[in-house]
Amino acid sequence: MASNAPVGKPTDMSSPRLPKVAGIDSTVPAPPHTVAPLPGVPSAAPPSDAALPPGVLIQDRLASWVSDLTTLHELTERLIKTDSLDGALREMLGAGAALVGARRGMAVLEPADGLGPTSTIGLGLAHADLGTIETVPRGSGSYGRLLDGLPEADPPGAGLPGNGPTAPRRPARVPEPIAIRDVRTEEGLDPRHREVAARLGYAASYALPLATEEAGRLGAAVWLYDEPAEPDERRRHLIGLYGRFATEHLARLLQVERAHARVATVAEELLPSRLPRVPGVRLAVRHLTGPQGGGDWYDALPLPEGALGLAVGSVSGTGPSALAAMGRLRASLRAYAVMEGEDPVAVLSDLELLLRLTEPARSATALFAYAEPAQRRIVLAGAGHAPPLVVGDHRTEFVETSLSAPLGMLTCWEAPSVELSPAPGETVLLYTDGLLRRTGDATDRAFARLHAAASSVPRADRSDPGAVADHVLRTLLPGGLDPAVEGEDVVLLAARFE
Incomplete structure (x- = not known):
């Protein structure tokens, strides 16, 4: 589907912008090293000329919505083909980077029930870079705050009042994503956080909880920007939808992997x-x-x-x-x-x-x-x-x-x-x-x-x-x-x- 280029001043048109993915055209200037849209994913930009006739605006908006749905469909189709936790995390990390307009990122698998498995993978980050990021105090890092701040679901029998020991399990509350638009000026960050950001060359981040009310907390993903930036409302909405789907898929793979591990343990015993x-x-x-x-x-x-x-x-x-x-x-x-x-x-x-x-x-x-x-x-x-x-x-x-x-x-x-x-x-x-x-x-x-x-x-x-x-x-x-x-x-x- 063809995209409509925004109308603006020549200086605006020559300034760097976030890649247009699924009809997204952020007003926040993007860093020069953000990723391009995923291959085969359609893109469309919403109209920026408020003087267009209402009918044209509606048509463009509908076209943009269709493009968004097409994008999510293709991304979720790719994700559903993964059959391992590691493969699913890598696919989710790459797709999310394109949706939020970032170049690098990391995903942390850390189920809230403490039964494992746990892992950390990176996108555009070497193993040593991941180790460096992990030296930041968890309370200062955005993904650490998501991992430590999400309460677990109540155990069976401790749920809704009036139902006794057979009360249904109360769903866990899902925290909001955390955006740090500028690591240098963000209040409350640990000095080590700013030091690591300067060493690795990132200036902003957007962290998304890998959690749903039913699945609970499985982990968190964080994407890194080379310049101060944050996704606009439309990008946030799309990555939120995709993140919920990815979490449910990860929850299914987690159960399968745990079952395989139990079977292997029994066989060895x-x-x-x-x-x-x-x-x-x-x-x-x-x-x-x-x-x-x-x-x-x-x-x-x-x-x-x-x-x-x-x-x-x-x-x-x-x-x-x-x-x-x-x-x-x-x-x-x-x-x-x-x-x-x-x-x-x-x-x-x-x-x-x-x-x-x-x-x-x-x-x-x-x-x-x-x-x-x-x-x-x-x-x-x-x-x-x-x-x-x-x-x-x-x-x-x-x-x-x-x-x-x-x-x-x-x-x-x-x-x-x-x-x-x-x-x-x-x-x-x-x-x-x-x-x-x-x-x-x-x-x-x-x-x-x-x-x-x-x-x-x-x-x-x-x-x-x-x-x-x-x-x-x-x-x-x-x-x-x-x-x-x-x-x-x-x-x-x-x-x-x-």
Whole structure:
């Protein structure tokens, strides 16, 4: 939509002005280093000639309103596509800078309930600059006053009078934005505030609370001007609308991230807190979890007469139910391993019977190995699980195991075990299917990549099972495990025999 340029004196037309975004034409002179409007965002300026006919004024005003709505729609569409707190904060900070006509800014995530997470990100500010700003006393900084001045919502049961303990929660009061038009002349500022502003080269700021009555306080955003300035009423209105929408979006992402963190914590608590120390073998494990928390697990437990039980497995499904099933399966396998660990087939047969009786709608894969480190002897059996990989100076090869269906897929499970004797200095890698599937390749291609990754372990790293595991993971998943991408967990258990 075309914008109408304001009419004025030649000197006025040549003076710097705020970028026109969504029909905004501030009367406050803008600094020469303010940002340009966001790409693709329409702009229109309201008419400044009061002598225009009423009909033309109304049409221009309506056109400006339509432009404002279009701008907000496009900005909120961009924001809603973000799926992480960090991404949403950065998008909000950039869009807000364009709306208020600033070049730099910072956003602080600090939920009022104290449950975290907390973070600070900057726009046009280096990490050292953010640290410098944080040296300003919170009571003097505008964003600090917003963070400390917003009361939390009343706890449940302490709400409206006459409703007893079931009273609804009273919404939190949202503070007004804080504009500092000129840091040098603003009253009540701490001298450190003026010193930091001079050092970083900003002269004014506009701070917006990231808060709504329902979501409470999540944080605050502040934008910095290079010259004395402040947004006019129209810009304030637009950034206020956008800020409320951004806060609600951040509140949803916050709940999702907290849920993922709780699931990851539960998963870690269900797995061994540390690996045992058994003479003749060194152990290392790497466990990467997805956003929903899968059912991949591992175990290593000392057995009588210096033996060692090693296990990896995966339970179908994701989320709390899969984690609960995984915990029950792992605990049961430990009991069966103590009773009859020398016979891995018997251990998995017992596990199959338990799964069919307690989890009839769920399947699982598992691999159990009975190791005697002193003799460098391993007896193992697998149920629908990928074969182990032996990595040494003179060979890198998969262990030939018999094909078998996963647990819970047959009325009676049983498959022959296999025996291997790793040479001194060789490392046996046990892993879950998530390691292969996270590569995104077909199964045969994923196996080939895993073999190539293990073969390329530097000779200097082969004496350390942790270094072997790290090299394999870096080679197969160079970008790491993206926590925002749905997918299976990854478990890699390495045992190096002396």
